[in-house]
Amino acid sequence: MTQPFIVFGRPDIQEPEIEEVVAVLRSGWIGTGPRVAEFERRFAKYVGAGDALAVNSCTAALHLALLCHGVGPDDEVITTPMTFASSANVIVHTGATPVFVDVDPRTGLLSAPGIAAAITSKTRAIVTVDYHGRPCNYGPILELADRHGIAVIEDAAHATEAWWHGRKVGSIAHATAFSFYATKNLTTGEGGMLVARDPAVLARARRLSLHGLSADAWARYTSTGRARYEVLEAGFKYNLTDIAAAIGLHQLERLDANLEIRERLSMAFDERLTGVPGIHISPPVDPADRHARHLYPVLVDDPGRREDLIDHLKSRGVGAGIHFTALHLHPFYRDRFGFREGEFPGAEWIGARTVSLPFYPTLTASEIDRITDAVREFFS
Numbered sequence: 001m002t003q004p005f006i007v008f009g010r011p012d013i014q015e016p017e018i019e020e021v022v023a024v025l026r027s028g029w030i031g032t033g034p035r036v037a038e039f040e041r042r043f044a045k046y047v048g049a050g051d052a053l054a055v056n057s058c059t060a061a062l063h064l065a066l067l068c069h070g071v072g073p074d075d076e077v078i079t080t081p082m083t084f085a086s087s088a089n090v091i092v093h094t095g096a097t098p099v100f101v102d103v104d105p106r107t108g109l110l111s112a113p114g115i116a117a118a119i120t121s122k123t124r125a126i127v128t129v130d131y132h133g134r135p136c137n138y139g140p141i142l143e144l145a146d147r148h149g150i151a152v153i154e155d156a157a158h159a160t161e162a163w164w165h166g167r168k169v170g171s172i173a174h175a176t177a178f179s180f181y182a183t184k185n186l187t188t189g190e191g192g193m194l195v196a197r198d199p200a201v202l203a204r205a206r207r208l209s210l211h212g213l214s215a216d217a218w219a220r221y222t223s224t225g226r227a228r229y230e231v232l233e234a235g236f237k238y239n240l241t242d243i244a245a246a247i248g249l250h251q252l253e254r255l256d257a258n259l260e261i262r263e264r265l266s267m268a269f270d271e272r273l274t275g276v277p278g279i280h281i282s283p284p285v286d287p288a289d290r291h292a293r294h295l296y297p298v299l300v301d302d303p304g305r306r307e308d309l310i311d312h313l314k315s316r317g318v319g320a321g322i323h324f325t326a327l328h329l330h331p332f333y334r335d336r337f338g339f340r341e342g343e344f345p346g347a348e349w350i351g352a353r354t355v356s357l358p359f360y361p362t363l364t365a366s367e368i369d370r371i372t373d374a375v376r377e378f379f380s
Protein backbone atom coordinates (compact mmCIF):
# COMPACT_ATOMS: atom_id res chain seq x y z
CA MET A 1 0.00 0.00 0.00
CA THR A 2 1.45 3.38 -0.92
CA GLN A 3 1.39 6.06 1.76
CA PRO A 4 0.14 9.59 1.09
CA PHE A 5 2.70 11.95 -0.47
CA ILE A 6 4.32 14.35 2.01
CA VAL A 7 4.24 17.61 0.07
CA PHE A 8 7.16 20.03 0.38
CA GLY A 9 5.04 22.86 1.80
CA ARG A 10 1.69 22.77 3.62
CA PRO A 11 0.18 25.95 5.05
CA ASP A 12 -1.28 25.87 8.56
CA ILE A 13 -4.77 27.27 7.87
CA GLN A 14 -7.24 26.96 10.74
CA GLU A 15 -10.88 27.82 11.48
CA PRO A 16 -10.30 31.33 12.92
CA GLU A 17 -8.82 32.64 9.64
CA ILE A 18 -11.46 30.82 7.58
CA GLU A 19 -14.21 32.44 9.64
CA GLU A 20 -12.53 35.85 9.47
CA VAL A 21 -12.25 35.65 5.67
CA VAL A 22 -15.93 34.74 5.45
CA ALA A 23 -16.73 37.71 7.71
CA VAL A 24 -14.76 40.02 5.38
CA LEU A 25 -16.63 38.68 2.37
CA ARG A 26 -19.97 39.25 4.12
CA SER A 27 -18.94 42.74 5.30
CA GLY A 28 -18.96 44.18 1.78
CA TRP A 29 -15.45 45.62 2.37
CA ILE A 30 -12.97 43.28 0.66
CA GLY A 31 -10.23 45.72 -0.47
CA THR A 32 -7.76 47.65 1.70
CA GLY A 33 -9.61 48.63 4.86
CA PRO A 34 -9.93 48.17 8.61
CA ARG A 35 -8.42 44.68 8.75
CA VAL A 36 -5.29 45.83 6.89
CA ALA A 37 -4.94 48.70 9.38
CA GLU A 38 -5.33 46.28 12.30
CA PHE A 39 -2.85 43.80 10.78
CA GLU A 40 -0.28 46.60 10.32
CA ARG A 41 -0.76 47.75 13.92
CA ARG A 42 -0.35 44.27 15.39
CA PHE A 43 2.54 43.31 13.12
CA ALA A 44 4.44 46.51 14.00
CA LYS A 45 3.99 45.66 17.68
CA TYR A 46 5.19 42.08 17.09
CA VAL A 47 8.46 43.19 15.46
CA GLY A 48 8.99 46.18 17.74
CA ALA A 49 8.53 48.84 15.05
CA GLY A 50 6.56 52.07 15.34
CA ASP A 51 4.53 51.44 12.20
CA ALA A 52 4.27 48.94 9.34
CA LEU A 53 3.05 49.03 5.75
CA ALA A 54 1.14 46.01 4.44
CA VAL A 55 1.79 45.27 0.76
CA ASN A 56 0.94 42.45 -1.62
CA SER A 57 4.42 40.78 -1.54
CA CYS A 58 7.84 40.90 0.03
CA THR A 59 9.13 41.74 -3.43
CA ALA A 60 7.00 44.91 -3.40
CA ALA A 61 8.27 45.78 0.10
CA LEU A 62 11.91 45.40 -1.03
CA HIS A 63 11.29 47.49 -4.15
CA LEU A 64 9.71 50.30 -2.12
CA ALA A 65 12.47 50.14 0.49
CA LEU A 66 15.16 50.63 -2.16
CA LEU A 67 13.30 53.49 -3.88
CA CYS A 68 12.57 55.26 -0.58
CA HIS A 69 16.24 55.05 0.39
CA GLY A 70 17.08 56.89 -2.81
CA VAL A 71 18.36 53.98 -4.89
CA GLY A 72 18.23 54.64 -8.63
CA PRO A 73 20.15 54.46 -11.92
CA ASP A 74 23.97 54.67 -11.59
CA ASP A 75 23.87 53.31 -8.04
CA GLU A 76 25.20 49.97 -6.89
CA VAL A 77 23.44 47.76 -4.37
CA ILE A 78 25.28 44.93 -2.65
CA THR A 79 23.44 41.65 -2.08
CA THR A 80 23.90 37.91 -1.81
CA PRO A 81 23.74 35.38 -4.64
CA MET A 82 22.29 32.81 -2.20
CA THR A 83 18.71 34.06 -2.32
CA PHE A 84 15.45 34.04 -4.21
CA ALA A 85 15.25 36.01 -7.47
CA SER A 86 13.37 38.95 -6.02
CA SER A 87 16.13 40.18 -3.67
CA ALA A 88 18.20 41.13 -6.73
CA ASN A 89 15.43 41.64 -9.33
CA VAL A 90 14.15 44.63 -7.34
CA ILE A 91 17.61 46.21 -7.55
CA VAL A 92 17.42 45.88 -11.34
CA HIS A 93 13.92 47.43 -11.29
CA THR A 94 15.29 50.62 -9.68
CA GLY A 95 17.84 50.93 -12.49
CA ALA A 96 20.73 50.23 -10.09
CA THR A 97 23.35 47.50 -10.55
CA PRO A 98 23.31 44.46 -8.25
CA VAL A 99 26.75 43.67 -6.83
CA PHE A 100 26.94 40.15 -5.45
CA VAL A 101 29.15 39.34 -2.48
CA ASP A 102 29.90 35.74 -1.59
CA VAL A 103 28.44 34.03 1.48
CA ASP A 104 29.89 31.83 4.20
CA PRO A 105 29.39 28.29 2.82
CA ARG A 106 28.40 27.00 6.27
CA THR A 107 25.58 29.45 6.96
CA GLY A 108 24.84 30.97 3.55
CA LEU A 109 25.03 34.46 5.11
CA LEU A 110 26.72 37.69 4.06
CA SER A 111 29.23 39.16 6.50
CA ALA A 112 30.86 42.55 6.98
CA PRO A 113 34.38 41.81 5.60
CA GLY A 114 33.06 40.58 2.24
CA ILE A 115 30.66 43.52 1.99
CA ALA A 116 33.42 46.00 2.89
CA ALA A 117 35.58 44.80 0.00
CA ALA A 118 32.72 45.45 -2.47
CA ILE A 119 31.80 48.99 -1.36
CA THR A 120 32.55 51.70 -3.92
CA SER A 121 31.63 55.38 -4.22
CA LYS A 122 28.45 54.24 -6.04
CA THR A 123 27.18 51.89 -3.31
CA ARG A 124 23.81 53.09 -2.02
CA ALA A 125 22.45 50.12 -0.08
CA ILE A 126 23.00 46.55 1.08
CA VAL A 127 20.22 43.97 0.79
CA THR A 128 20.91 41.27 3.39
CA VAL A 129 19.03 37.96 3.52
CA ASP A 130 18.41 36.00 6.72
CA TYR A 131 18.81 32.72 4.87
CA HIS A 132 16.58 29.87 6.20
CA GLY A 133 15.59 32.17 9.09
CA ARG A 134 19.09 32.57 10.57
CA PRO A 135 19.87 36.28 11.10
CA CYS A 136 23.09 37.77 9.73
CA ASN A 137 25.56 39.19 12.24
CA TYR A 138 24.18 42.74 12.03
CA GLY A 139 26.56 44.55 14.42
CA PRO A 140 29.53 44.81 12.03
CA ILE A 141 27.25 45.18 8.98
CA LEU A 142 25.41 48.19 10.47
CA GLU A 143 28.66 49.74 11.64
CA LEU A 144 30.09 49.44 8.13
CA ALA A 145 26.91 50.85 6.56
CA ASP A 146 26.84 53.80 8.99
CA ARG A 147 30.48 54.58 8.26
CA HIS A 148 29.69 54.79 4.52
CA GLY A 149 26.27 56.40 4.92
CA ILE A 150 24.43 53.57 3.17
CA ALA A 151 21.22 51.77 4.08
CA VAL A 152 20.85 48.16 5.21
CA ILE A 153 17.67 46.69 3.77
CA GLU A 154 16.90 43.33 5.32
CA ASP A 155 15.11 40.66 3.29
CA ALA A 156 13.46 38.84 6.19
CA ALA A 157 11.23 36.67 3.99
CA HIS A 158 12.49 33.64 5.98
CA ALA A 159 12.89 35.38 9.31
CA THR A 160 9.69 36.98 10.63
CA GLU A 161 10.18 35.48 14.12
CA ALA A 162 13.98 35.86 14.30
CA TRP A 163 16.11 37.84 16.77
CA TRP A 164 19.69 39.03 16.46
CA HIS A 165 21.53 39.58 19.77
CA GLY A 166 18.25 40.06 21.60
CA ARG A 167 16.87 42.49 19.01
CA LYS A 168 13.80 41.54 17.02
CA VAL A 169 14.16 41.35 13.25
CA GLY A 170 12.24 44.44 12.14
CA SER A 171 13.98 46.69 14.69
CA ILE A 172 17.57 46.20 13.45
CA ALA A 173 18.11 47.34 9.84
CA HIS A 174 17.12 50.66 8.20
CA ALA A 175 14.23 48.81 6.55
CA THR A 176 12.97 45.24 6.77
CA ALA A 177 10.77 43.34 4.31
CA PHE A 178 8.68 40.29 5.24
CA SER A 179 6.91 37.72 3.04
CA PHE A 180 3.51 36.13 3.57
CA TYR A 181 3.75 33.90 0.48
CA ALA A 182 1.94 30.53 0.64
CA THR A 183 4.89 28.54 2.01
CA LYS A 184 6.24 31.13 4.44
CA ASN A 185 5.95 30.79 8.26
CA LEU A 186 3.13 33.36 8.27
CA THR A 187 0.99 33.26 5.14
CA THR A 188 -1.81 35.37 3.68
CA GLY A 189 -1.73 33.48 0.35
CA GLU A 190 0.27 36.35 -1.13
CA GLY A 191 1.35 39.33 0.94
CA GLY A 192 4.19 41.20 2.56
CA MET A 193 5.08 43.89 5.09
CA LEU A 194 7.59 46.72 5.23
CA VAL A 195 8.94 48.41 8.34
CA ALA A 196 11.49 51.23 8.41
CA ARG A 197 13.44 53.16 11.03
CA ASP A 198 12.61 56.52 9.49
CA PRO A 199 8.87 57.35 9.55
CA ALA A 200 9.36 59.54 6.45
CA VAL A 201 10.61 56.48 4.52
CA LEU A 202 7.53 54.50 5.49
CA ALA A 203 5.22 57.42 4.68
CA ARG A 204 6.69 57.70 1.17
CA ALA A 205 6.49 53.91 0.74
CA ARG A 206 2.83 54.06 1.72
CA ARG A 207 2.15 56.69 -0.91
CA LEU A 208 4.09 54.76 -3.59
CA SER A 209 2.24 51.55 -2.72
CA LEU A 210 -1.03 53.10 -3.90
CA HIS A 211 -0.23 54.81 -7.22
CA GLY A 212 1.48 57.78 -5.54
CA LEU A 213 -1.88 59.19 -4.45
CA SER A 214 -2.26 61.77 -1.70
CA ALA A 215 -3.30 60.67 1.77
CA ASP A 216 -6.95 61.47 1.06
CA ALA A 217 -6.95 58.46 -1.27
CA TRP A 218 -6.48 56.18 1.71
CA ALA A 219 -9.37 57.92 3.41
CA ARG A 220 -11.56 56.69 0.54
CA TYR A 221 -11.30 53.38 2.39
CA THR A 222 -13.01 54.70 5.49
CA SER A 223 -16.65 55.59 5.96
CA THR A 224 -15.76 59.23 6.61
CA GLY A 225 -13.32 59.50 3.69
CA ARG A 226 -13.71 61.90 0.82
CA ALA A 227 -13.66 60.94 -2.84
CA ARG A 228 -11.11 63.59 -3.86
CA TYR A 229 -7.39 62.85 -4.14
CA GLU A 230 -4.32 63.96 -6.07
CA VAL A 231 -1.57 62.01 -7.86
CA LEU A 232 1.71 63.19 -6.32
CA GLU A 233 4.09 60.77 -8.07
CA ALA A 234 3.89 57.75 -10.36
CA GLY A 235 3.51 54.96 -7.83
CA PHE A 236 2.67 51.28 -7.92
CA LYS A 237 -0.25 48.99 -7.12
CA TYR A 238 1.18 47.20 -4.10
CA ASN A 239 -1.56 47.44 -1.45
CA LEU A 240 -2.83 44.40 0.51
CA THR A 241 -6.52 43.42 0.68
CA ASP A 242 -8.64 42.96 3.80
CA ILE A 243 -9.24 39.36 2.67
CA ALA A 244 -5.51 38.67 2.97
CA ALA A 245 -5.17 40.67 6.22
CA ALA A 246 -8.00 38.61 7.75
CA ILE A 247 -5.84 35.51 7.28
CA GLY A 248 -2.72 37.29 8.53
CA LEU A 249 -4.30 38.48 11.79
CA HIS A 250 -4.85 34.88 12.94
CA GLN A 251 -1.59 33.55 11.49
CA LEU A 252 0.23 36.21 13.53
CA GLU A 253 -1.50 35.06 16.71
CA ARG A 254 -0.14 31.54 16.26
CA LEU A 255 3.33 32.51 14.99
CA ASP A 256 5.29 32.09 18.23
CA ALA A 257 3.50 28.87 19.19
CA ASN A 258 4.32 27.52 15.72
CA LEU A 259 7.95 28.57 16.12
CA GLU A 260 8.19 26.42 19.25
CA ILE A 261 6.91 23.50 17.18
CA ARG A 262 9.41 24.34 14.43
CA GLU A 263 12.23 24.37 17.02
CA ARG A 264 11.21 20.93 18.30
CA LEU A 265 10.89 19.62 14.73
CA SER A 266 14.33 20.95 13.92
CA MET A 267 15.82 19.13 16.93
CA ALA A 268 14.05 15.91 15.90
CA PHE A 269 15.44 16.19 12.35
CA ASP A 270 18.93 17.00 13.72
CA GLU A 271 18.86 13.92 15.97
CA ARG A 272 17.90 11.63 13.12
CA LEU A 273 20.26 13.11 10.53
CA THR A 274 23.42 14.01 12.49
CA GLY A 275 26.29 11.76 11.39
CA VAL A 276 24.52 10.27 8.38
CA PRO A 277 27.41 9.70 5.94
CA GLY A 278 27.14 11.75 2.75
CA ILE A 279 25.30 14.77 4.15
CA HIS A 280 25.82 17.72 6.45
CA ILE A 281 23.18 19.58 8.43
CA SER A 282 23.21 23.29 9.33
CA PRO A 283 25.51 24.54 12.11
CA PRO A 284 23.95 25.48 15.46
CA VAL A 285 22.60 29.00 15.87
CA ASP A 286 24.42 31.61 18.00
CA PRO A 287 22.83 31.35 21.47
CA ALA A 288 22.27 35.14 21.46
CA ASP A 289 20.10 34.81 18.34
CA ARG A 290 16.76 33.22 17.49
CA HIS A 291 16.49 31.30 14.22
CA ALA A 292 13.04 31.41 12.59
CA ARG A 293 13.39 27.81 11.34
CA HIS A 294 11.75 28.51 7.99
CA LEU A 295 13.47 25.69 6.05
CA TYR A 296 15.28 22.50 6.98
CA PRO A 297 18.12 21.98 4.49
CA VAL A 298 20.71 19.22 4.19
CA LEU A 299 23.90 19.60 2.15
CA VAL A 300 24.82 16.57 0.03
CA ASP A 301 28.62 16.08 0.08
CA ASP A 302 28.70 14.83 -3.53
CA PRO A 303 26.70 17.26 -5.71
CA GLY A 304 26.49 14.52 -8.35
CA ARG A 305 24.15 12.59 -6.06
CA ARG A 306 21.70 15.40 -5.31
CA GLU A 307 19.24 14.66 -8.12
CA ASP A 308 19.31 10.96 -7.18
CA LEU A 309 18.49 11.86 -3.58
CA ILE A 310 15.56 14.01 -4.69
CA ASP A 311 14.32 11.15 -6.95
CA HIS A 312 14.72 8.67 -4.10
CA LEU A 313 12.72 10.91 -1.75
CA LYS A 314 10.00 11.19 -4.37
CA SER A 315 9.88 7.39 -4.74
CA ARG A 316 9.31 7.22 -0.97
CA GLY A 317 6.51 9.79 -1.17
CA VAL A 318 8.54 12.74 0.12
CA GLY A 319 8.69 16.14 -1.64
CA ALA A 320 11.81 18.33 -1.65
CA GLY A 321 12.92 21.82 -2.65
CA ILE A 322 16.15 23.59 -3.64
CA HIS A 323 16.88 26.92 -1.89
CA PHE A 324 18.60 28.11 -3.92
CA THR A 325 20.55 27.78 -7.16
CA ALA A 326 23.08 30.62 -6.85
CA LEU A 327 21.38 33.63 -8.44
CA HIS A 328 24.35 34.82 -10.52
CA LEU A 329 24.24 31.54 -12.49
CA HIS A 330 20.70 32.11 -13.80
CA PRO A 331 20.53 33.08 -17.50
CA PHE A 332 19.35 36.66 -16.91
CA TYR A 333 22.20 37.48 -14.50
CA ARG A 334 24.82 35.74 -16.66
CA ASP A 335 23.67 37.48 -19.84
CA ARG A 336 22.98 40.95 -18.47
CA PHE A 337 25.90 41.29 -16.04
CA GLY A 338 28.38 38.69 -17.35
CA PHE A 339 28.54 36.58 -14.17
CA ARG A 340 30.33 33.24 -14.52
CA GLU A 341 30.72 30.03 -12.57
CA GLY A 342 33.54 30.19 -10.03
CA GLU A 343 32.97 33.83 -8.99
CA PHE A 344 31.14 33.08 -5.74
CA PRO A 345 32.37 29.68 -4.56
CA GLY A 346 30.54 29.79 -1.21
CA ALA A 347 27.14 30.33 -2.82
CA GLU A 348 27.92 27.84 -5.60
CA TRP A 349 28.94 25.23 -3.00
CA ILE A 350 25.55 25.51 -1.30
CA GLY A 351 23.63 25.92 -4.56
CA ALA A 352 24.96 22.63 -5.95
CA ARG A 353 24.39 20.62 -2.75
CA THR A 354 21.37 21.89 -0.86
CA VAL A 355 18.09 19.98 -0.52
CA SER A 356 15.22 21.32 1.61
CA LEU A 357 13.08 18.66 3.29
CA PRO A 358 9.36 19.08 4.07
CA PHE A 359 9.31 21.15 7.27
CA TYR A 360 6.16 22.70 8.80
CA PRO A 361 4.30 22.63 12.13
CA THR A 362 1.59 20.23 10.92
CA LEU A 363 4.10 17.41 10.23
CA THR A 364 3.16 14.31 12.22
CA ALA A 365 5.63 12.07 14.10
CA SER A 366 5.22 9.36 11.48
CA GLU A 367 5.86 11.86 8.68
CA ILE A 368 9.09 12.99 10.40
CA ASP A 369 10.15 9.33 10.52
CA ARG A 370 9.26 8.74 6.88
CA ILE A 371 11.21 11.83 5.74
CA THR A 372 14.34 11.16 7.77
CA ASP A 373 14.24 7.37 7.14
CA ALA A 374 14.11 8.03 3.38
CA VAL A 375 17.26 10.22 3.63
CA ARG A 376 19.12 7.65 5.78
CA GLU A 377 18.10 4.80 3.48
CA PHE A 378 19.56 6.60 0.45
CA PHE A 379 22.97 7.02 2.10
CA SER A 380 23.13 3.58 3.78
Ligand SMILES: *Cc1c(COP(=O)(O)O)cnc(C)c1O
Binding pocket: 056, 057, 058, 059, 060, 083, 084, 086, 087, 129, 155, 157, 158, 178, 179, 180, 181, 191, 192
Ligand atom coordinates in the same frame (compact mmCIF):
# COMPACT_ATOMS: atom_id res chain seq x y z
C1 LIG B 1 9.85 34.20 -0.73
C2 LIG B 1 11.03 35.08 -0.81
C3 LIG B 1 10.94 36.38 -1.30
C4 LIG B 1 9.75 36.91 -2.04
O1 LIG B 1 8.60 36.93 -1.30
P1 LIG B 1 7.22 37.31 -2.04
O2 LIG B 1 6.31 37.63 -0.89
O3 LIG B 1 6.81 36.09 -2.80
O4 LIG B 1 7.48 38.46 -2.91
C5 LIG B 1 12.04 37.22 -1.20
N1 LIG B 1 13.19 36.78 -0.66
C6 LIG B 1 13.33 35.53 -0.21
C7 LIG B 1 14.64 35.13 0.40
C8 LIG B 1 12.26 34.63 -0.29
O5 LIG B 1 12.43 33.37 0.12
